[in-house]
Amino acid sequence: MNSQSSEEELKKAYKALESGDAQGAKEILAEALELDLENKEISFAHWCCSFWAEFVVKTFQTQSSNASESRARGDGLVSRWESFKSLLDREEKEKAVQPRAVFATQKGVFTLALNAYLDAERRLKEDSLQKDSYATARIQKHNAEENAEIQRMLGLCYKELGEYETALNHLVQANTLLPSSPKVLAEMADCFALCGEEKNAKVLFREAFFIDAQKINIVFLESELILCLIKQVRDKGFSGSALLEWIPVYGILYGVFNVKRQLKPQEVSKLKQDIYARENELKDPTNNEQVLTPKIINMYFWLIDHYSRSPDGYVNNEIKNCELQIRVLDEEVYKLYKNK
Numbered sequence: 656m657n658s659q660s661s662e663e664e665l666k667k668a669y670k671a672l673e674s675g676d677a678q679g680a681k682e683i684l685a686e687a688l689e690l691d692l693e694n695k696e697i698s699f700a701h702w703c704c705s706f707w708a709e710f711v712v713k714t715f716q717t718q719s720s721n722a723s724e725s726r727a728r729g730d731g732l733v734s735r736w737e738s739f740k741s742l743l744d745r746e747e748k749e750k751a752v753q754p755r756a757v758f759a760t761q762k763g764v765f766t767l768a769l770n771a772y773l774d775a776e777r778r779l780k781e782d783s784l785q786k787d788s789y790a791t792a793r794i795q796k797h798n799a800e801e802n803a804e805i806q807r808m809l810g811l812c813y814k815e816l817g818e819y820e821t822a823l824n825h826l827v828q829a830n831t832l833l834p835s836s837p838k839v840l841a842e843m844a845d846c847f848a849l850c851g852e853e854k855n856a857k858v859l860f861r862e863a864f865f866i867d868a869q870k871i872n873i874v875f876l877e878s879e880l881i882l883c884l885i886k887q888v889r890d891k892g893f894s895g896s897a898l899l900e901w902i903p904v905y906g907i908l909y910g911v912f913n914v915k916r917q918l919k920p921q922e923v924s925k926l927k928q929d930i931y932a933r934e935n936e937l938k939d940p941t942n943n944e945q946v947l948t949p950k951i952i953n954m955y956f957w958l959i960d961h962y963s964r965s966p967d968g969y970v971n972n973e974i975k976n977c978e979l980q981i982r983v984l985d986e987e988v989y990k991l992y993k994n995k
Contacts, residue, residue, distance in 0.1 A: 661691050668700060669759040675767040677707040677760075700756040706739055707760065711767065719771075722778035722801070729771035729808055736764055737874050761815060769812035776805050803832035807839050811875060814842065819849045837863040837870045848878030854914050856880055861912040864903035865957060868950070869896060884911050900949035907956050908991045918961045926961075930954045948984050955981050956992075 664687035672680040681704035687697050714732065719725040739760070743752060783798055806829035813822035826843045833839065844859035860881060863871055873885055884906055885898075893901045906912035918926065930951060937947045955977045962970040962977070982989035 661687060661694050661697060665696060665700065665755075668704070669755065672700075672704060672756075672759040673762040673766070675711065675763045677704045677711050677763065678709075680704045680759075681708045695751070696753045696756065699751055699753040700759075703739075703756050703760045706742075707735075707764065710735060715767075719774060719778075722775045722782060722805075725771050725775035725778060726801075726805060726808075729768045729775065729812075732764055732768040732771065733808065733811070736761075736768075737872075739764075740874055765812045765815040769809065769816065772805055772809045772812060776802070776809065779805065799832050803829045803836070803839075806832065807836070807842065810839075810842055810846070814846055814849070814877070815875070819846050822846050823850070835866055837866045837868070838872065840866070841871045841876065845876050845878050845881065848880040853880065857912055857914040858916060861903060861906065861914070862916075864899075864906070864912075865953065868899040868903065871899060873899070873902075880911065884909065896943070897945040897949065900946050900953070903953045904949045904956070904988065907953075908988065908995055910995065915960050917964060918957065923958075923961055926954060926958055930958070952981055952984055952988055 664683060668680040668683040681701060684697055684701040684704060688701055691697055714728050779802055806825045810822045810826035810829060813825060823846045826839055826846060829839045840859045840863035844856045844863060848856035884902060888898060888901050888905050903912060933947055933951045936942045937944060959974050959977045962973045
């Protein structure tokens, strides 16, 4: 098979793959591979299709009967994309990854997931209309939480498909239904960054990691703003849960999370209580020091920001005390913070 014929077969396969037909694309590529065994792109694209074909067929072999089933299909696709991306990271190191094949796969997977979540949204609305006048408070709360998660996943799918404005609309809805969710805030921040609205992105990223870094799935973050920071922290040897807690710390140290907001009095009180509780946890050797240390340091950064806004004279001593505690926790972080 000459290069022109190979390209034609690849285009046909990618068109099928982008529509979600991984099985059809796999069959096209299998025939092409027989005639051009040395073609690396055909081989890699075939591998992508093989990863997805059976799973997609199995996922959609029966019709969905309710919102939960439709959402479960979307969740299954998104979860499998995490596994796929993990494999891609390994392949990337071996220089075998073909960008066109990855793009076509991504478009197909998230188109299928999007349709599943849109169906879940439609069915949930229908259920709400039928039950609204009789629904108990518990059912109404459950539906609101379910809808918030569906809106978040719709936002994620649209973002993965490159429709950032539409993604933001759904994420704003999710945030209205379930305020202060770190998952939602992180996705909103990512969309803002992808839209070039860096200030909003920095505020929301910092907020999301402060609320609960462990709930943020960094696999789906795509903006250069956060990816560069994640890489810098990862290059320092951090991984897993510790990586998530160190991201906001180095976000401050490297000037990425440099857009701040004023804390409310009740937030300051809670922050001090949380610092006290976490420092007590740190004294227990059975607790994870690698996770607790950066978490506490980040809390002190927020407290210092609060004191820095106050006109009162006493706050200088409070700031010095916070800095001293940071120094005790991590000398290197303290030095970077004082020299930034």
